[in-house]
Amino acid sequence: MNYPNNPMPWRLEWSQELSVHIPEIDAEHKHFIELINALNEAIAERMSLSEVRKRMQDVLDDAVAHFDHEEILFIEWGYPEAEQHAREHAAAAEIFTNIMKRIEKSEQDYEWVEAGLQVKQLLVAHLLNEDMKYRDYWLAQNNGQAPLKQG
Ligand SMILES: [Fe+2]
Ligand SMILES: [Fe+2]
Structure with missing residues (x-):
């Protein structure tokens, strides 16, 4: 669908x-x-480009910290799919690193546009396909209640 009047379609x-x-x-x-x-x-x-690079780095740093946090919670919960999920995180982190390496020195705008879209798609796909699995696991385990924080 097109949003001709949307100034920020991204x-x-x-x-x-x-x-x-x-x-x-x-x-x-x-x-x-x-x-x-x-x-x-x-x-x-x-x-x-220095601002774009800085913001790209912020996304990557935040992703790594967030992935680590989820993996710590999986251990706390005894989540059975923890290993498989951690492999997905490692694969995503590697793709980010490769994207960053590829475009780091690029002065070509289109390469940055493409990289921004790739990062966005990868993260949204991870959220919708992988993170939703632990949501479903928890909803099934706890009659619709999210896990309580331990400790
Ligand atoms: Fe997540
Ligand atoms: Fe995740």
């Missing part, structure tokens, strides 16, 4: 469908979406 909006019903994780995912929006804003607004 923007991702949080919606309840993206909720994993675990407040601390939802908060991280929301923050993450904001960082991706900030990156794509810098690309769309043709900000300086």
